[in-house]
Amino acid sequence: MDFQFTEEQERFRHEVRSFLDKELPSNWVDYIGTAFDDTVAPIKDGEQIFRDMALKLGQKGWLSLFWPKEYGGQSCSYVDFLIYLEEIASRGSPGYNAVGSKMLAPTLFKYGTEEQKEKHLKPIARGEELLCEAFTEPDAGSDIASLQTKAVRDNNDYIITGQKTWSTFAKYSDWCCMLARTDPELKRHRGISFFLVDLSTPGVTVNPIIDIQGEPDFCEIFFEDARVPKENLIGGENEGWKVVQTMLSYERIAIGPVAVVRSMIDRMVRYIKDNPERQWQNAGQALAQLKVEAEVGRLICYRLAWLHDNGMATAQDAAMVRLYGTELFQRAASAGMELLGLYSQLGKEDSRAPLQGWFRHFYLSSIGVTIAAGTSEILKNVIAGIGLKLPRE
Ligand SMILES: Cc1cc2nc3c(=O)[nH]c(=O)nc-3n(C[C@H](O)[C@H](O)[C@H](O)COP(=O)(O)OP(=O)(O)OC[C@H]3O[C@@H](n4cnc5c(N)ncnc54)[C@H](O)[C@@H]3O)c2cc1C
Known part of the structure; x- marks a missing residue:
């Protein structure tokens, strides 16, 4: 077993980080998934920010990382792809359209006609077509x-x-x-x-x-x-x-929720250190617990990518990663709100909101994460049925 990334992978991670530092708008607050947040730009400009960034990611070849060369991809491993996704998610970067790049593309490799591949794959890889x-x-x-x-x-x-x-x-x-x-x-x-x-x-x-x-x-x-x-x-x-089963099987291979939890922990730690005059009861206990869970979550994500690279990933593995990551996201967002206290309920428009309303944003969005891409109950059904081979209830 080898738990280290290769030097090339470390270099790639660094390249993605530097790119995001350079290309994200200067007032970007690392909100995940929403380019259309008026903190950064009026909603109508958010779409343009997303599209501009998609073109830049496309130019780097990062919207087709794991696609085979024959389809215009970079033939990278899924582990490489997860490194990229981890960096993108932890900055909440716009420009990455998972439905096209991660889900539809491999579905077209399998079921698309030559005309369909020709029509959609290149525009998706260039960041010109969003789905x-x-x-x-x-x-x-x-x-x-x-x-x-x-x-x-x-x-x-x-x-x-x-x-x-x-x-x-x-x-x-x-x-x-x-x-x-x-x-x-x-x-x-x-x-x-x-x-x-x-x-x-x-x-x-x-x-x-x-x-x-x-x-x-x-x-x-x-x-x-x-x-x-x-x-x-x-x-x-x-x-x-x-x-659709093929397409959805790619949806749950993700690291976004865990990447955000790691950012939450980093931000909380910085905030506590920057505000030493406040009483931080139980902060160490809560953050240490989250730190352990985030590490477990990250390991099972990269394990899933490795299983995928070796043709061994099952629907159960993907369901476990999604279930663990999204429920952890929910726990972490709740813990952040509790630690920051009553002011954490203030929205980003209020100057008194700690961390620009960052935790409130994630707390509200954490409600939907255990519903999207299969509810927690459905994910448990997959694990019970495929993994534990229990009869359907
Ligand atoms: C943030 C977010 C993003 C989304 N994005 C998209 C999108 O882009 N495209 C899209 O098409 N849809 C999207 N959805 C919809 C999402 O896929 C559905 O909400 C989800 O599949 C659940 O369906 P439902 O809301 O109809 O709930 P229901 O299926 O009616 O479920 C209601 C409750 O019953 C439980 N339940 C249902 N069946 C079972 C069962 N067999 N065993 C045990 N419990 C069960 C569920 O877990 C849930 O608690 C999104 C949802 C959210 C929250």
Whole structure:
């Protein structure tokens, strides 16, 4: 066993850090996932900041790190990729579109036609094409296969009708990945197809939903007789279930939540040292506990990347990493709020808010992290079913 990164990997981490120091806006406050936060820029400029940064990341080749060379990628290992993700997440950098780069691309390697690969992979790698996931419906969340959205074949097109919801980033995306029922006679997941839909298609409406932070990060998407060319069907008619399973299997290989927890600990430690006049009851106990858990979380993330590089990763491994990381994120955000005291509830717009409202931001967003990409209960079902081979309850 070797728990060290190679010299080349250390150099790469350093390169990513220096790049972010140079390229992030000077007033960047390292909020994760939201380029559209008006602390940094008015919301309309946030999209531009995201797109500009995406182009710069694309120029470095960092949006296609683990893709094989034949698809224009860098053929790096997944461990290298996680180093990059760890640095990006700990600065909350804009410009990285996980749905395109990390999830759709490997799905297209497997199921895309040559035309589909040609059309989407290069723009994704260059940071020119941004995508979102539109799988959840008002009555189909954990059980996506109960979806109601329909796609009916009409000559060379499909006519799509239905509604999706909670689609993160849809307002700023060019395309969405979505599922629709193409054969209502077939049982549940058998009659489903996977489509790529250009969000500027007539009949497609994207409505932002203001989230708990007051930001328009989520959207509902309406499809009203939207005409989508048959060339946008990925993996064949009624074959969407296996396509989406492949795509989602890449979603949970991540290090974001743990990277943020490590930043939380660093910030708390600095804040305590900068404010010695305050009484910091139990801070050492709480932070030491989090430090241990963050180290465990980081190790299982890199272990998962290593398993993936060696063709040994299972859905159970990915579920364990996601479950541990997101629940730790929740505990750490709560601990931060408690340590900082009542002022931690103030928002970033209030000059008295400690750490520019950083912990409040993460505390509010921590509620959703154990729901997105599979709720904690669903992740436990995966671990119990695949890992422990327990019968379904
Ligand atoms: C921050 C965030 C980002 C999101 N981004 C996207 C996105 O980009 N695209 C997208 O399509 N969707 C997105 N979603 C939606 C997300 O995928 C769903 O919210 C999630 O799958 C749960 O579905 P639901 O909300 O309908 O809850 P339900 O599935 O109705 O679940 C309700 C409760 O029942 C529990 N439950 C359900 N089934 C079982 C079971 N079999 N065993 C045990 N417990 C069960 C759940 O754990 C939960 O506690 C996002 C959600 C959040 C919070």
